[in-house]
Amino acid sequence: MKKIIAVDGPAGAGKSTVSKICATKLGYTYIDTGAMYRAVGLKVLSSGKSVDEDLIIEMTRDIKIELDEAARVFLDGREVTKEIRTPEVSRAASDVAKVGFVRQKLTELQRQMAVRGSVIMDGRDIGTQVLPNADLKIFLTASVSERARRRFEELKQKGVAANLATIEKEITARDKQDSEREIAPLAQAEDAVLLDSTTMTIDEVVAEILRLAKD
Ligand code: CDP
Numbered sequence: 680m681k682k683i684i685a686v687d688g689p690a691g692a693g694k695s696t697v698s699k700i701c702a703t704k705l706g707y708t709y710i711d712t713g714a715m716y717r718a719v720g721l722k723v724l725s726s727g728k729s730v731d732e733d734l735i736i737e738m739t740r741d742i743k744i745e746l747d748e749a750a751r752v753f754l755d756g757r758e759v760t761k762e763i764r765t766p767e768v769s770r771a772a773s774d775v776a777k778v779g780f781v782r783q784k785l786t787e788l789q790r791q792m793a794v795r796g797s798v799i800m801d802g803r804d805i806g807t808q809v810l811p812n813a814d815l816k817i818f819l820t821a822s823v824s825e826r827a828r829r830r831f832e833e834l835k836q837k838g839v840a841a842n843l844a845t846i847e848k849e850i851t852a853r854d855k856q857d858s859e860r861e862i863a864p865l866a867q868a869e870d871a872v873l874l875d876s877t878t879m880t881i882d883e884v885v886a887e888i889l890r891l892a893k894d
Contacts, residue, residue: 680705681814681892682796685805688819689854689865690769691826693876694801697819697884699750702799704889709750710792712802712809713772715785717763718744718754720771730771736780744788764837766849773853776803777860786863803857806868815892816871819884825877826850 684701686694695711702709722738723730745753751760762768775781782804789809793800802809806816821829827847834841857865867873872891876884 683813684799685813685816686801691830692819698801707797710800716772719775803865804863808863818867818871821877
């Protein structure tokens with residue numbers, strides 16, 4: 680059985696949904712690295728100050744980010760699990776994710792979290808930068824219209840008012856920023872398995888990852 684699994688891909692590809700299910704089935708720890716960038720984004724936004732690189736670095740220096748077994752997220756000791764899921768925080772997460780200091784700090788934390796193995800970690804740079812020696816690397820994607828539709832449904836279920844066309848625009852902009860940034864851009868690792876989930880159900884994606892994790 681593969682002990683360290685990395686799942687990367689663009690926004691709304693279903694990484695966290697399938698990673699969570701796989702982790703439960705395998706008895707592994709699920710680590711949502713996007714939640715960590717979101718926590719930094721939320722902290723910067725909540726400061727109310729005008730955002731520049733110096734502020735982002737200052738806010739990250741002594742930041743405390745914790746993820747528990749139930750995938751709850753704590754920022755400086757306060758639970759922010761729901762608060763980090765808004766479109767504003769998505770944008771802020773992608774902005775802070777460009778800053779080298781932030782990436783270094785979170786990458787270090789993520790490696791520590793994976794040290795004991797039996798983990799499935801999802802993000803943008805897990806297979807390429809954070810855990811280049813992962814036993815299994817998945818690059819999970821789907822068409823942008825399908826990813827926008829999924830995010831729309833997710834927000835609707837949470838009772839958040841949303842517009843499909845706006846979501847598609849936001850996802851496209853964030854993917855572009857994440858793929859084009861200088862440090863650790865969103866990219867498929869050479870040795871990653873590409874899974875296009877556009878026409879696959881969650882169960883099918885989970886089954887495929889579990890099959891790949893077995894050999
Ligand atoms: O859930 P969704 O796919 O929309 O995003 P997420 O995984 O929560 O990540 C939010 C943002 O954090 C991304 O748009 C990236 O800019 C950044 N991120 C990153 O740079 N590196 C990671 N390993 C994970 C997330």
